[in-house]
Amino acid sequence: MPKIRLDGLVKRYGAVEVLHNIDLTMEENEFTVLVGPSGCGKSTTLRMLAGLDIVSEGEIYMDDRPISRLEPKDRDLAMVFQDYALYPHMNVARNMSFALRLQKRPKEEIDLKVREVAKILGLTEYLNRKPGELSGGQRQRVAMGRALTRDAGTFLFDEPLSNLDAKLRGQMRAELALMRQRVQKNMVYVTHDQVEAMTLADRIVVMHGGYIQQQGTPEELFKRPVNKFVAGFLGSPPMNFMDVTLEETGEKFFARGDGFRIALPGRLADRARRVGQSELTMGIRPSDLNFDAAAPDSEAMDLRVSISEYIGAQSVLICKCGEATVTVEVKSETPIALGETLRFAVRPEGIQLFDKKTEDAL
Structure with a gap:
């Protein structure tokens, strides 16, 4: 899996700088969670990594190869969005295989990959259903399945559980943890929920005001916060x-x-x-x-x-x-x-x- 490095990343909208000199290295096969309150810059960082937002300054590297000027399709990334972004007229199997069909992969290869991923995510019995016939949790699994079938080197998750109720969020969090064990890939996950960050991450990156406040393992950040913001943000109930x-x-x-x-x-x-x-x-x-x-x-x-x-x-x-x-x-x-x-x-x-x-x- 590629090593990902953000070097002096800056994002401006007009004269307003919303992301300030972000330096971050994500190791091979690492689950990195960007966490922080709304407006802290975590989703902007993810979108620049995906190629959906243009980098104002700095560079993004994958295995020391600069990619910030590449089109999203050329970055070996797969993204799961907050609102699922499924095609309502396609069944689960066709939604999951959409990227492979665009690449004109052989039908046998597509069918095999869809069945493999459906088994991992518990979607086998739903392959012929359309998104409107599924629950919110099932639709989110389909969105994850569509990303997994691409077999990209890195998976990006933009607050994928935020539309789910509390009980379903807990179930999906457990499913994500299981999927993480089965799928050995780089994963970058954005959330404002510190419980998701603490339970899923190999590395947590706490952001606030467009800056990285601290990064490290969940235990390091919980036991040795570098400042009052990190100490108060991580932990439930708070410090x-x-x-x-x-x-x-x-x-x-x-x-x-x-x-x-x-x-x-x-x-x-x-x-x-x-x-x-x-x-x-x-x-x-x-x-x-x-x-x-x-x-x-x-x-x-x-x-x-x-x-x-x-x-x-x-x-x-x-x-x-x-x-x-x-x-x-x-x-x-x-x-x-x-x-x-x-x-x-x-x-x-x-x-x-x-x-x-x-x-x-x-």
């Missing part, structure tokens, strides 16, 4: 942020906020000492706060429960700590009464500190 003042007592550092004073672990104390700033933002994920009535003051926060959202095995608590709102995940059987104040131990390894001005992680 809690609180203003803190650093205090040094003897050889220990504490983060003091409205209603708490938490001892910092050694790694953060050393960084705080080097930075020399006293006013910072502390981040802590909901899963790093554990109900523990016996936790000592220096390792805990006392939270007043405002809302309890039951979601099955877990409940999400919306709490108050002073004036700050703090979200916590607990087991549903944990005895909770709205309005009561409970003590939650803070897992030291889960504490993150961010510069208030730059929002960079310490």
Whole structure:
């Protein structure tokens, strides 16, 4: 599979620059997910890779071969669109084989390829149906099947699950993960859904404001975000942020906020000492706060429960700590009464500190 490299990619619409100096390398046989809020530049990046948008500056390479001036049909790419883009008058088999028929491949080869892909995607029994007779999830599988039959070196997905309901999105996400194991190809996937990014990606590229904020494995980005934006964007429920003042007592550092004073672990104390700033933002994920009535003051926060959202095995608590709102995940059987104040131990390894001005992680 080709190695894909974006080198100094810039996109302008008139005088407005919407994508700024994008440098990104996607390795062979890698599932890369571009994720970020609406308007961050992820779909524009994908469309330039596909050849649907013109590159303003920079170059796209496949195995060190520049392709940004090539027509889409000459780039060895197959794309799956958000709205399926199926031909309503053709049945599933003819939709899936459309590109092969344009290439005038032998009928036996086309039929074999369609059957192979239909088996992978569970579409064998639907080959004679038309798109109007299929559910949204089935139509999305047909769109993926049409891309797979082309046997391109790289597959591009532009928010393919965004039109599906929550249950179907979960099912299709699982099917995509299975397909990823069976089909050894480069895949570049665009989504605004961080759950899709975390569950599908080999590499996540977080974008915001036309810039790449951070890239790496899901675990790297979740555990070691480089800034407050990445920390808050990845994770569900999202990370809690609180203003803190650093205090040094003897050889220990504490983060003091409205209603708490938490001892910092050694790694953060050393960084705080080097930075020399006293006013910072502390981040802590909901899963790093554990109900523990016996936790000592220096390792805990006392939270007043405002809302309890039951979601099955877990409940999400919306709490108050002073004036700050703090979200916590607990087991549903944990005895909770709205309005009561409970003590939650803070897992030291889960504490993150961010510069208030730059929002960079310490």
